[in-house]
Amino acid sequence: MKKISNGLPFMLEALGIDPVTGTKFDPFTHVRNNGRDSRTVILNLSRRSFLKTSALAGGSVFVLGLGTGFRAQDSPDVMETGTREEAVSDSEFRPNVFVALHENGDVFIVNSRSEMGQGVRSSIPPLIADEMEADLERVHVLQADGDAMYGDQNTDGSTSIRNFFDDWRKAGATARVMLVSAAAADWGVPAEECEAENHVVYHRASGREAAYGDLARMAAEQPVPEDPAFKPREKWRYIGKEIRGTDNRDIATGKAVYGLDVKVPGMLYASVEHCPTIGGTLISYDAAETLKVPGVREVVSLPLASASPGFGSLGGLAVVAENTWAAFQGREKLIAEWDLGDNASYESAAYRETLEASVKAPGKVIRKTGDEAAAFDSAATTIEASYYVPMLAHTPMEVPNATAWFKDDGSCECWAPTQDAQGARATVAQTLEIEESKVTIHITLLGGGFGRKSKPDFICEAALISRAVGAPVKVTWKREDCIQFDYFHSPSAQYLKAGFDEDGKAVSWLHRTAFPSISSTFAPGVKYASEGELNLGFTTVPYDIPNMSCENGEAIAHVRIGWLRSVCNIHHSFAINAFAGEMAHSVGRDQVEYLLELLGPSRSLNDMFPEKGPYGENLEEAPYHTGRLRAVLERAARESGWGSQALGPGEGMGAAVHYSFGSYVAWVMRVKVENNTVRVVRADGVIDCGTYVNADRVRAQMEGNLVFGLTLAFNGRITATNGSINQSNFHNYRLLRMEQTPETHIYLTESEMIPGGVGEPGLPPVSPALTNAILAATGSPVRELPVRLA
Amino acid sequence: MATYVLTVNGVEHSVEAEPKMPLLWVLRDVIGLTGTKYGCGIGQCGSCTVLLNGSPGRSCQRSISSIGDERITTIEGLSESGDHPLQVMWDELNVSQCGFCQPGQILTAFAMLRSRPNPTDADIDREMSRNLCRCGTYIRIKEAIKQAAGLVED
Numbered sequence: 001m002k003k004i005s006n007g008l009p010f011m012l013e014a015l016g017i018d019p020v021t022g023t024k025f026d027p028f029t030h031v032r033n034n035g036r037d038s039r040t041v042i043l044n045l046s047r048r049s050f051l052k053t054s055a056l057a058g059g060s061v062f063v064l065g066l067g068t069g070f071r072a073q074d075s076p077d078v079m080e081t082g083t084r085e086e087a088v089s090d091s092e093f094r095p096n097v098f099v100a101l102h103e104n105g106d107v108f109i110v111n112s113r114s115e116m117g118q119g120v121r122s123s124i125p126p127l128i129a130d131e132m133e134a135d136l137e138r139v140h141v142l143q144a145d146g147d148a149m150y151g152d153q154n155t156d157g158s159t160s161i162r163n164f165f166d167d168w169r170k171a172g173a174t175a176r177v178m179l180v181s182a183a184a185a186d187w188g189v190p191a192e193e194c195e196a197e198n199h200v201v202y203h204r205a206s207g208r209e210a211a212y213g214d215l216a217r218m219a220a221e222q223p224v225p226e227d228p229a230f231k232p233r234e235k236w237r238y239i240g241k242e243i244r245g246t247d248n249r250d251i252a253t254g255k256a257v258y259g260l261d262v263k264v265p266g267m268l269y270a271s272v273e274h275c276p277t278i279g280g281t282l283i284s285y286d287a288a289e290t291l292k293v294p295g296v297r298e299v300v301s302l303p304l305a306s307a308s309p310g311f312g313s314l315g316g317l318a319v320v321a322e323n324t325w326a327a328f329q330g331r332e333k334l335i336a337e338w339d340l341g342d343n344a345s346y347e348s349a350a351y352r353e354t355l356e357a358s359v360k361a362p363g364k365v366i367r368k369t370g371d372e373a374a375a376f377d378s379a380a381t382t383i384e385a386s387y388y389v390p391m392l393a394h395t396p397m398e399v400p401n402a403t404a405w406f407k408d409d410g411s412c413e414c415w416a417p418t419q420d421a422q423g424a425r426a427t428v429a430q431t432l433e434i435e436e437s438k439v440t441i442h443i444t445l446l447g448g449g450f451g452r453k454s455k456p457d458f459i460c461e462a463a464l465i466s467r468a469v470g471a472p473v474k475v476t477w478k479r480e481d482c483i484q485f486d487y488f489h490s491p492s493a494q495y496l497k498a499g500f501d502e503d504g505k506a507v508s509w510l511h512r513t514a515f516p517s518i519s520s521t522f523a524p525g526v527k528y529a530s531e532g533e534l535n536l537g538f539t540t541v542p543y544d545i546p547n548m549s550c551e552n553g554e555a556i557a558h559v560r561i562g563w564l565r566s567v568c569n570i571h572h573s574f575a576i577n578a579f580a581g582e583m584a585h586s587v588g589r590d591q592v593e594y595l596l597e598l599l600g601p602s603r604s605l606n607d608m609f610p611e612k613g614p615y616g617e618n619l620e621e622a623p624y625h626t627g628r629l630r631a632v633l634e635r636a637a638r639e640s641g642w643g644s645q646a647l648g649p650g651e652g653m654g655a656a657v658h659y660s661f662g663s664y665v666a667w668v669m670r671v672k673v674e675n676n677t678v679r680v681v682r683a684d685g686v687i688d689c690g691t692y693v694n695a696d697r698v699r700a701q702m703e704g705n706l707v708f709g710l711t712l713a714f715n716g717r718i719t720a721t722n723g724s725i726n727q728s729n730f731h732n733y734r735l736l737r738m739e740q741t742p743e744t745h746i747y748l749t750e751s752e753m754i755p756g757g758v759g760e761p762g763l764p765p766v767s768p769a770l771t772n773a774i775l776a777a778t779g780s781p782v783r784e785l786p787v788r789l790a
Numbered sequence: 791m792a793t794y795v796l797t798v799n800g801v802e803h804s805v806e807a808e809p810k811m812p813l814l815w816v817l818r819d820v821i822g823l824t825g826t827k828y829g830c831g832i833g834q835c836g837s838c839t840v841l842l843n844g845s846p847g848r849s850c851q852r853s854i855s856s857i858g859d860e861r862i863t864t865i866e867g868l869s870e871s872g873d874h875p876l877q878v879m880w881d882e883l884n885v886s887q888c889g890f891c892q893p894g895q896i897l898t899a900f901a902m903l904r905s906r907p908n909p910t911d912a913d914i915d916r917e918m919s920r921n922l923c924r925c926g927t928y929i930r931i932k933e934a935i936k937q938a939a940g941l942v943e944d
Contacts, residue, residue: 117888117925248881251889253872254825254865258890261824269819294791294808324828325815326808397829397837397890397924447827447890448924479830696884700927704887707926730834730922738928739915 092216098171105213107139112150113160116449118759119697120160121246126238131172133196146421146441154420158661158757173228182218242696259417259444262403264472271327274316277723279307280341289333295326300468310522313460344723346558355493358514358553370547375508379499387575388784391718392489398447399482404462405472411438416459417446424456431460451563484725487562490515492571496579504587509545514553527554535614537572544600569660569764577656577768592637602627617662632666632686633657640668640684652777656765661757663689667769673777680742690753702746702762709766711736799867809855814838825865825893836921839894846901865893879934887925
């Protein structure tokens, strides 16, 4: 990892950002740089001397086996566990950093990615076990710390399977090949005559067999194969099946350990009062009353972040106490006077007007085909519409929190629910101005992430406070902090115009988008979106229209902007699909039929991308293809009974389809509008994510994205007054509840294409499918979120 | 500071705490039972749900001084070995995604099944809509409750 010497808090260059202008930011560059290009390091780690120094063997691996992962023994005191750690270091066979085999047959598989509910701990280990021909019942899942030896651990961009599918397979296949070689050598037969199957190697010709555990020592002596052959698809044992969740039992019994549950001996509890605006300063404060709160130990003033705070600590006044509640109470008694700075002028209502003005005028041309202006002039009819989506907050159920222990030897050990442990390690090291090697990041379970926990600001806080007070410290953000000091999803305005010929066929398309860029969080003065952000559903519009112009308008940020599940696809898919619904409506056509006409014939759209796909996809193997878009839309329509359902009064059906993160998703919603309220009666979702690993977790992500999408469509709105966020908790930033959740049907496309993403692609088409259903039910379009009926 | 004796999962704990300290933080930070989660602190989300004499309560809204001799059950005490039908069905149907809200969901479901052993869909919707899940596991929670109700009945 590269470091920046100018004190910026993160490896901006590694992220593809110019630290001075911030203009090159691409949230997915790091996926390409550190993703497909970084191959799993296959080493034979079986030599004990190496093992002793490896992060896996030497760190505090407090995670236990399959079905007991992240489990604290009798208390959540992570320092008291570690028996499995010895089991791993005692394992006779460690062909690479991901797999260990003990003589007793126990297999340990290291999961290096962060589990935030997407199911990675129930997907990667079975995938490795499958290629290893290991019996999943005998596999123990261990959680890695943040360490470059594991390759890319940045759990973000729906990459865990799609970018590393072959790497995980190779980790397992290496072990299998070495076990087979060991047996063959022992028996004096050619390895080609031997076969591994479910924890046993067989030589069928002679009827000999050997259990994996018995082969462990000999396997460790075998050469590491450079290019081990993968199992044929028809022999897959776990891949593509419904696989039970690794942590199910611990979750259901309260034993699962999230960041918030970490306890270190002698630990103090802290909570930080932040400046209400980004870039403000502290004029003065009085902590006298705070220090009188029983249980409060001290108040630490942390340096405040600049207006481009990046991933670093926001700073503020940290109240350090003997328990979380005392720290919260202490904050209530603080008297602080802030200079709110330039961002105090931020009013989200006025800001909306500037965004809308930005897209009324021509913008920076991002994509142009034909002559859209001339085509509008000669069109038989035209329509236009403006769309608005407000700021959104992530609100994972587990608030940002971290535990840090800055020790006397100048090292810092952290436990955190982080999506990006290596990034956190680098940022904490820069914050403390110590060597990265002195920072340890233990990845706990995440109580939800959605992109919020990619940013290590809260971990830096814990590290700074621990150093200041000389004790381990757990920092807990209140829910109010989580909402008001989020890295918000950008507010956006969009303008679209379409021209039609006499038959109602679209001949011209103009789309303008304006939203503050994520780059602004890292560098001041950013006015335009990055190429990466615009490729998230905007530039990549798949429609077959001869004249098109896609333009980006200016927008300046006043709060920290970050990525939220599926990022800019949220607003781009909403506007594009909702406008397509309006186009169909305006020419009196069926929505699905019209969407299919817009998508045009089945064809590759790879020529949109001169170099590489917007998500780092392997476009040669899996082209961006309208055939797959058409197929998921057609299936969603068929399964939902599109066109054949008898709809009652106030009922309507709507459809939307979108490509993101290498996967294709369509939703059809059926709504009933009554007494000026909308109820979703039924939702049918289809995902084509190519080859998938755990069918159950793919379904779960579709179900979750439906609820996430309906939440933002019905309720999602963050506003600001005087630079401060108006919403504070779940009473005014509401989430969908069970009674609002529709009957849901999910369908997975059977495919042998390379894997696409799963955690995010289900989200973008949810809100426009809903608004298209409302359009069908009421005849009135919905042009802003959250939905308000005309 | 005052001393309180709490009965949690059948075990008596003598606790020194401020009278206004919410039960949530007493359980988590003082006694060390972290299965009860902090989600909002204002009684909106239900992540901190515990049973008080068998009825669901928001532990973030109950001060320790208000507990008296009410018996407290947390997720850790729902069953001896984690095999209550609700816990079994939560596992079998892979209900959890991140899992953070699920202890509160399970305890809310447990209390509902005590008063309504055969809940209708509308009953489940109404009772379980007290609890938030950001991952959106509502569909499976509902199904798991229905299947667990069948097991409880048997």
